[in-house]
Amino acid sequence: MNQRIRIKLKSYDYNLVDKSAEKIVKTVKATGAVVSGPIPLPTDKKIFTVLRSTFVNKKSREQFQLCTYKRLMDIYSTTSKTIDALMKLELPSGVEVEIKV
Numbered sequence: 207m208n209q210r211i212r213i214k215l216k217s218y219d220y221n222l223v224d225k226s227a228e229k230i231v232k233t234v235k236a237t238g239a240v241v242s243g244p245i246p247l248p249t250d251k252k253i254f255t256v257l258r259s260t261f262v263n264k265k266s267r268e269q270f271q272l273c274t275y276k277r278l279m280d281i282y283s284t285t286s287k288t289i290d291a292l293m294k295l296e297l298p299s300g301v302e303v304e305i306k307v
Contacts, residue, residue, distance in 0.1 A: 211281040211292075214304040215244070220275040226297045227277045233295055234281055237288040243279035250274040 213230065217223045227244035234241050251273050258266040281288065297303060 209284060209307060211284055212306045213279045213281070215277040216302040217275055217300050218273065219300055222298050222300045223275045223277050226301045227279065229297065230279060230295065233291045234288055237285060237291050239284050239288045240282040241279060242282070244277040245279070247276035247278055249276070
């Protein structure tokens with residue numbers, strides 16, 4: 207099978223994204239396929255501003271930030287072993303994986 211598999215990883219913790227990307231690269235290279243990546247995509251930052259008190263002190267505010275880290279990988283010259291290895295791979299629960307063929 208000469209097809210390209212694109213894998214996108216998303217997480218709120220950059221350590222989980224990097225470790226799961228390394229795990230995917232190791233398993234894919236062990237089956238003999240070619241991997242390009244992991245390519246870091248821009249980080250999404252959401253900033254929330256909250257008033258500290260309900261009625262008074264409008265100038266007293268708190269800010270919270272939520273970052274989403276993303277990585278992109280392409281796998282070329284795949285075989286059936288590569289697909290089986292990717293299906294059996296266990297990744298941490300905090301990582302969202304999106305696979306396109």
